[in-house]
Amino acid sequence: MSAMDDLMAYQRDTxxxxxxAGRLEWDQETMMPRGAAEQRGEEIGALEGILHARRTDPRIGDWLEKAEPEDEVDEAYLRHIRRSFERQTKxxxxxxxxxxxVTSVAQGIWAEARAANDVEQFLPTLEKVVALKREQAAHLADGGDLYDALIDDYEEGATAESLGAMFDRMRPRLVALRAAVMGAAHQPAPLRGHFPAEAQMRLARKLASGFGYDWACGRLDLSVHPFSSGSGTDTRITTRVVEGDPFNCFYSTIHETGHACYEQGVDADYLLTPLGGGVSMGVHESQxxxxxxxxxxxxxxxGWLYAQMTDTFGDLGLGDAEAFHGAVNRVHAGFIRTEADEVHYNLHIMLRFALERELIGGTLEVRDLEEAWNTRFAQDFGVAVDQPAHGMLQDVHWSVGLFGYFPTYALGNVYAGCLNKALRAAVPGMDEALARGDATPATEWLRENLQRHGGxxxxxxxxxxxxxxxxxxGPLLDYLEAKFSEIYGL
Incomplete structure (x- = not known):
């Protein structure tokens, strides 16, 4: 066997x-008994030790030196393996x-603290996580910016400076649009009522199907924080149910279906290779x-969803499909990022980006995080945080050490704006399909033009x-201004 063959056989097992390891984490969030958290932490730690040893095995360096790529696919394999090897060996x-x-155990502690609205319960654990991430960043940065070293885990080539500059360009137009919308004479009415959990989940499964989710290779479960896990022929998504807010379940499901369809859409030849998943979190979020x-x-x-919900839940109290469209897209200064409207969403990301950049850089300590969060939220959104679960405890990301991940959400929105512009030019009959609840023409275009390439x-x-x-x-901001000007009569 050649060095390339040996390397790829080794990589496949890794x-x-x-x-x-990902399946253990999925189980922890969906099925695992609460009392198993400490043991699961040990299990995940042991598996990570094996994975780290494999990813830093000196033979990888030898194979990389000797491997001779035959085409662009081989070159991409080597690029990913070399990048991983160089980072992991540090x-x-x-x-x-x-x-x-620590992050495995921290996840359960965060969930309990969030449920209890108790920041103090979580702070000692978060201090450990932040200290470990600072240490990791110092090893990776080679004297450079610590936060940049962590961003590179999720978006190759992005930096805090480049992302910050993008946010600075976006903020004035977002703030101006928000002010115009919030001051508009017409304000869509919100959806109110009681929507039983079982009925929500039945419709959630129908939504995932409409977007092309392959149930033979996937499943839908409940978790505290919705997420997508796995790749290829085993992709799993979760959602959550609030009986007074079905949009929480439905749009979390659609969001995670986008992640899963990306993973399911990658070329099957790349399965269990470095190219076998989404290339970055920014591109993943675009889907x-x-x-x-x-x-x-x-x-x-x-319009289609309105008919489905009326059939499922009866009269929604909104009058017609147009009022329902306004309720789905209603702009309001809410606390929760995952429930944020499109106008406010990126402002939520900018807040987290600034705070975690300071946390990793050492200019903000964990003990001062809640006050810093609440102060910035009041400045950015004009309302005071009413409880920790609506503030610094709302997201799972920091408990599991995902520092540098948040800005990829906004980058994903930017990419999505560009893809939407191209998609609508390429698939002129798409709206007719969407009116039937069928998003597969869009999924097929995305699969052919983006998803199948993987990494x-x-x-x-x-x-x-x-x-x-x-x-x-530009395309994202143009889309937002056009859409919300129409809804709000600006």
């Missing part, structure tokens, strides 16, 4: 073990294991956000190839 094995163990917003909140699709190209190149132009924030 990828398979990584999928097993991190001590003991640190990798401890991070995996979940375009499914959720540009498609799922469009007028044609909400073959670099993140921005993946989006550029699909769109036919260099991505920037």
């Amino acid at each position: 990828e398979a073990l990584g999928q097993v 991190i001590p094995a003991a640190l990798a294991v401890e991070l995996a163990r 979940s956000r375009i499914y959720e917003n540009q498609l799922g909140r469009s007028r044609p699709f909400t 073959l190209y670099r993140p921005r190149d993946t989006v550029r190839r699909a769109c036919g132009f260099e991505p920037d924030e």
